Amino acid sequence: MDLSYILNELGEERENYFNAISPPIMQTSNFAFKKVDDLRKAFEDEMAGYLYSRGINPTVDILRKKLAALDGAEDCLVFNSGAAAIFAGILANVKAGDHIVSVKAPYTWAQRMFDSILPRFNVSTTYIDGTDTANWKRTTKDNTTFYYLESPNSWDFALQDIKAIAALARSKNIVTMIDNSYCTPVYQRPIEMGMDMAMQTATKYIGGHSDTLGGVLSGSHAMIKKIFDSEYLNIGSGIQPFNAWLLIRGLRTLSARLDRISRSTRQVVQFMKQHPGVESVIFPLDESFPQYALAQQQMTGACGLFTFVLKTTKMESVARFCESLQHIMMAVSWGGHESLVMPKCSGIQPKDFDPGNREHRFVRMYVGLEDPEYLVADLEQALAKMS
8 A cells, every 4th residue: 555645545534524634633522323223233342333432533543544554454553652552462462370572671661561560460571682583482481472572672773583583473372562663664564574463652753743642553453353342442541532633644744754864864873973972873774783684674764763872981971961962852752853862871870870881871862853964063062072
């Protein structure tokens, strides 16, 4: 299906809403029925029609159709956040006594679920170096029912061989889920590579304006229906119509934004690689990346997120660099119009800073829509003030 068609036309039956170019926000909590039989049918299968906006809503439906098509999936659900999508996707597919294999150091709220919530129900998790496919096979037990991937992750961008792990999981009847937030389905297609579920935080590139949250979970219709009928409706974490409308708006410019961001990122990465204050740069589509061959094989782009390692022995120097930036803001997340940095040491106490641990000198940067020369000049003046 053509990308332009998905972003601009799919799901938009304009003749049903006065031929408006922009779809309406159906800001309603419930829907009326004229016949008892119709209401009965809606109760029997809430996913088949409009009953209550906790479940299905016309504005959200337009977004669902577009996002499922982007992923090459049969169906999808849209949640209030990426964390909610992760929670529902995992909870729907494990039971007491099960075992999960996950990449090490996954997204904070995925790890919180694995470490704090699921153990209450006797569900255990083994964390592995997911870059070696043999580790997935080695740690799989008789009661392993779920694999959790994150490729690339959002700090050192470690990759997993998606096709190989999907094939291993299928051979053992294990459900797979991947966080595809870094690439988006524009640059990586996990469903086509065999994943059962692909998750992405729509907060980032799908929204594109840092003004709304959202989480996407795509997969087969059977998988999505199972989640909808239980976890989605019970938790009540579906996205609201206005937020869905903001994400539809963001989709209009998704391709153009990703193209510009990708070009600018290349220029900024090249500047940082040659700067004497930078020890190294970590970016999946740079030739120096350890898994460059795999990145080329399963990714067609890498958007705007990369990490650089500052050449310093002092936490104060890392802080001085970040605080000296005049135009690049310090904040979490990525994918909006604005460029951002986040130092890894912001998550540790000063007494625990270890200059020998290169991760403590990590600074993650997101390149937004500003001119690359503008960003390079800001980085250059801040690096000059670091020591």
